[in-house]
Amino acid sequence: MPGPAPFAKMNGIGNEIIVADMRGRADRVSPQAALALAADPATHFDQIMAIHDARTAGTDNFIEILNADGSSAQACGNGTRCVVQALAAETGKSVFTFETVAGILNARQHEDGLISVDMGKPRFGWQDIPLSEEFRDTRMIELQVGPIDAPVLHSPSAVSMGNPHVIFWVDKDVWSYELDRFGPMLEHHPLFPERANITIAQVTGPDHLTIRTWERGAGLTRACGSAACAAAVAAARTRRTGRSVALTAPGGPLHVEWRDDDHVVLTGAAEWEFSGSFDPATGAWQRDEESAA
Ligand SMILES: N[C@H](CCC[C@H](N)C(=O)O)C(=O)O
Numbered sequence: 598m599p600g601p602a603p604f605a606k607m608n609g610i611g612n613e614i615i616v617a618d619m620r621g622r623a624d625r626v627s628p629q630a631a632l633a634l635a636a637d638p639a640t641h642f643d644q645i646m647a648i649h650d651a652r653t654a655g656t657d658n659f660i661e662i663l664n665a666d667g668s669s670a671q672a673c674g675n676g677t678r679c680v681v682q683a684l685a686a687e688t689g690k691s692v693f694t695f696e697t698v699a700g701i702l703n704a705r706q707h708e709d710g711l712i713s714v715d716m717g718k719p720r721f722g723w724q725d726i727p728l729s730e731e732f733r734d735t736r737m738i739e740l741q742v743g744p745i746d747a748p749v750l751h752s753p754s755a756v757s758m759g760n761p762h763v764i765f766w767v768d769k770d771v772w773s774y775e776l777d778r779f780g781p782m783l784e785h786h787p788l789f790p791e792r793a794n795i796t797i798a799q800v801t802g803p804d805h806l807t808i809r810t811w812e813r814g815a816g817l818t819r820a821c822g823s824a825a826c827a828a829a830v831a832a833a834r835t836r837r838t839g840r841s842v843a844l845t846a847p848g849g850p851l852h853v854e855w856r857d858d859d860h861v862v863l864t865g866a867a868e869w870e871f872s873g874s875f876d877p878a879t880g881a882w883q884r885d886e887e888s889a890a
Pocket residue numbers: 612643644664669670671672673674675676760761794812813814815820821822823824
């Protein structure tokens with residue numbers, strides 16, 4: 598049996614992330630370990646980013662992403678920034694190429710410490726998101742919450758950033774909507790065969806959005822990077838903003854640029870909290886002695 602694996606508890610503007618160092622070993626973080634770590638308030642997380650040895654030439658590492666409910670995710674922008682910060686501190690490198698189940702992505706740490714992740718190209722086809730019904734135009738799909746004649750939320754945009762997202766556009770303050778109540782129902786709506794990440798977004802300035810997200814497999818989070826990308830792309834697609842968008846999530850600021858080559862680049866901060874080691878099979882863990890409180 599391989600021994601315990603090192604981990605760092607980090608966050609990407611409040612998106613709670615565990616970066617697990619699974620390099621040099623063949624086992625994987627089990628869904629049971631994820632559930633155990635998520636249930637402990639000291640290690641509660643939204644995503645685990647498990648760093649594995651590279652599988653493909655030209656990449657630095659393979660990254661596996663687990664949600665708090667033990668399910669896997671194809672993309673995690675905020676978590677990827679945490680991985681970059683951890684590996685940059687260890688290696689002194691600032692440019693990385695990672696492989697995930699959704700493909701290859703590039704990331705870099707800037708001089709000021711902020712980190713940019715190229716999240717790849719968005720997809721808009723209903724089968725790509727995926728939706729269970731044909732919608733020819735996913736800038737606005739038919740879905741509503743509340744009374745038929747006076748819906749509270751309606752007509753969201755749908756986008757795949759490798760993972761499924763819907764964005765409801767709202768006129769009032771994003772905190773005035775009961776996302777904790779609508780989120781679970783929308784995440785599991787039959788329109789989304791692979792479930793979905795649910796974001797409410799308000800245009801709060803020229804090229805500025807304020808967002809809140811209910812994450813698939815994790816619930817309400819203080820930030821979701823791929824949702825920020827999906828919201829910015831959907832805003833540009835519906836002419837609500839241009840292609841370079843500043844966003845405010847509950848946990849802080851993010852910037853998204855939808856480049857002319859169709860790639861979406863997410864920029865923001867990452868923060869280390871403490872380090873420890875854990876058993877990838879069970880989730881039993883302990884804090885490193887010298888680690889900060
Ligand atoms: N927090 C992540 C996204 C997690 C996505 C996950 N909830 C899913 O698609 O299952 C981010 O920063 O992009």
